[in-house]
Amino acid sequence: MTATTIGDFDLARIDRAFIDNPFPTLRALREKHPVHRMADGSVLLTRHADCQKVYQSRAMLSDKRAEFGRKFGAGPLFTHHSTSLVFNDPPYHTVVRKLLAGAFTPRKLAEMEPLIEGIVERMLDELEDMGRFDLIAAFAMVLPTEIISFMLGIPESYRRKLRGYSLAILGALDPVVPPERLAAGHAAVTEFGAILADLIAHRRAHPEGAAQGEVLENLIFGEVDGRHLTEEELVQNCIFLLNAGHETTTSLVGNTIAMLLAHPDQLRLLQREPGLIATAVEESLRVESPLQIGNRLAGEALDLDDCVLPEGTYIHTSIAGANRDPAVFEAPETVDITRRPNRHLAFASGIHVCLGATLARIEGKLAVGRFVSRFPRLAADGPAELMGLARFRGYARLPVSIR
């Protein structure tokens, strides 16, 4: 998009070229229209400081019933997205978050590391024999699916269905959603919800002795100030957690390997110095954030440096734009796996800051770190294919060879 037309940019009219490479447009917006108003009255923020201010303000609301009502009508997608904690405000948000938080403490996550390491090593052994494969299907999506399924106690037989469900449900959050994608989203919530309702009923009937599924147990049996979750709240928050837990982490693994393949000097550096894996993962989170756009509704006027957003403004926070803001990141377009500090907003911030950030980092570091050191001859093996979503950035296919 040229500088003269950038003022006309509208998230409601984006095309595949923007989805595949939004960064030049976001840069032009940040330079010319950092607080960019669109035809429906909503604004897109591309500066790091502005996005951070939105996330830090308790008056910026996550409840999107009005917006989702217009977009989804009454139906499964509306029920799902308006019941999950991420699209709610206190006090309901606080109740669900507290019920979940016990399973994400540093001690609990440290206990899971041997499980994660075991899955990664087993997968690498299998890949060694294959030689050439689609990195997404054969590797990136396997670990996060196994881990979140373990935490929720989802039986093996259902696990292979998760990615299809989550792409259908999360895909419906894109700014532009064709009717067939909406229909697929509604169907996915219904099917997935029925499976979870069965599992929950089984768990209620047999509460004792399950080796897996601590998160589900906390949600079913836990209470906060005497408040239990209703059946609908349980099912919809489980769906959200399963989606949030594996979709973005699959993209983290895929995007990081794709980033390294596109920057062979950085790949070789990581292979020479495996200790750089932590900063390499942070750099991937910055330049290829798996979640690119957030939203809030201004519950009161918000004072940005050079303007005031009135109460009632619908706000899009461009995480992808903020993460390349030269006011915060030196040489923001350069991929540097040694970058430190790296104050990216890939996990947002404030009261909705990603609850799974530590887990995602552990999974990303182990999966990518072990993969690139086990396969020193790693190379691209044909054209990669992005998922084609504006909000969630990741690959549908990433063919690689390791010989």
Ligand code: HEM
């Ligand atoms: C690289 C991987 C991940 C990324 C980039 C990511 C990103 C995010 C972002 C940006 C938010 C804030 C959304 C908003 O308020 O606008 C969020 C919320 C959340 N994420 Fe993640 N996430 C990742 C992995 C995970 C994992 C592995 C889990 C769980 C196992 C998880 C669970 C959650 C939950 C429960 C919330 C809602 C928190 C709340 O509303 O209080 N995420 N995530």
